[in-house]
Amino acid sequence: MTWQGWLQIAVFAVLTLAVVRPLGDYIARAIDGTGRLARLGARIETPLYRLAGVDPAQEQGWVAYAMALLWFNLAGVVALYALQRIQHVLPINPQHLDAVDPLLALDTAVSFVSNTSWQSYSGETTLSYLVQMAGITVQSFASAASGIAVGIALIRGFARRSSRTVGNFWVDVTRITLYVLLPICAVVTLFLVWQGVPQTLGAYVDATTLEGAHQVLARGPVASQEVIKLMSGDGGGFFNANSAHPFENPTALSGMIEMLLIFLIGVALTATFGRMIGDRRQGWALLAAMAVMFAAGAAAIYAGEATRTPAFAALHVDQRAGDLQAGGNMEGKEVRFGIGQSALFATVSTASSDGAVDSMHDSYMPMSGFVLLANMMLDEVIVGGPGSGLFGMLLFAIVAVFVAGLMVGRTPEYLGKKIGGNEVKMTMLALLCVPAFILGLTALASVLPGPLASLGNAGPHGFSELLYAYTSAAATNGSAFAGLNANTPFFNLTLAAAMFAGRFLVIVPVLCVAGTLAAKRSVPVSLGTLPTHGAQFVALLVGTVVIVGGLTFFPALALGPIAEHYAMLAGTNY
């Protein structure tokens, strides 16, 4: 380990904390239409609503809000599927790429609409520029806006008293896109172009290397897709190598900004939450819980990768970090930026729902792989995706106050709302759906000969490849462990099912909780009220997340990374 590695992690943490309150407040003002940009944009909003036949003044109950979200996403998934299937007859396809295979097109369409961005394809050899721009990039905006809208609806559920509505989905999605996502994307896209990310509609170029070899350099409208790819929690790369490709992530500075983009909306929404419910301490408490789990994961992965590996130690290889070598496990790392930045990027990517990668997670030490898996298995509440991280953490907060209420024999309450049977039922429905798909589909793939033939490794590492794929899909992360050929009918269909369930079967009960909470009266704080803004509640919340995640996934993790770790110590590598 080096001080530079720890410094990078510390700088990232400070930068992230610095944006929380300003951006969180900005989002709150943008959503309610009181921000400066929102007031200016009213001239754009009004014609859009008129064109779509939407009455912005008419709010929706949770059922209407959920149905609007489903219609919006159904239109998106059909459009993205159709674009892929007819890309060979559409313009802006300078490489003359053929139509995408139907099953792969289905998998990709569900992947990006569900905010997952699992990619069973290489972008530069599969998708035309038009599909990258009008399909993939548009769905990155749409899926991020959908997730944030759900998070905002749940905040309104806590903030409102005796209300039958949770907002207007169409207004929320429009304002989030116009005033939050688009402005940030426009500015940071220019920054990335300055750093060296291509932004062109020109065809790929031929180059001759210094050794005289011939090489085709893929390029395209990368910068404009890169920013929303990271900020939306989608994470699907323009290129197969994702953020390890120098055209997606050219410099150490761009790497730092890209990691910040991944966390940007997720952390800011905790401040939005605090502002909208009128108690900022509640938002800071959620952020503190996220920060504790993130810090533990980042430190564990960096320490695990930067210290010596047993296989090299047995060969008496010098593994100390020095001027001529990074030390530790450099396999699969981003060699330009070293172990510290690679470990930080991997933690940020899996703690959020983004899934962008700048190093190969398959090459991490088994217990680092354990942490990467655990980050996703904890329902992506360690910051998580835009909106989904916040509502995931709020679901765990409901479980935490419910458990605390059981312990002291009081009806649980959170933020002045009594947590009743309906809220607990819907919360458990949302929290159990993801594990059911992860474990069920991993078990199925583990016993069928076809899926097993897709594995690149045997033993516990092969099991980890399967477990990682379904965890990444159902948790809407989208990162890949590598080593698994997922472009088969079985994986395309089952991963699409996992992504769909992990997104929409979670969102629906969350909106239901929002609706039931909004309809409730507020109860005054009393001596028996559990404080939910202090260190005690943060510890209770983190404990709840870790215990629920551990009880659910520990047996599967024991068969994968934990078994591989002990096999490695005994001298067996997979």
Added chain:
Amino acid sequence: MLDLAMLVVLGVAFAAAAAYVRGCDALIRTSPQTPEKSQ
């Protein structure tokens, strides 16, 4: 033909999600309400 099958799959998936919305709504409407007072 395969395209039609894929679109049917997508349609069925979203129809199931819509039914899930109705199911959740029915579940909370038919559940006994928790009294809103502390014990």
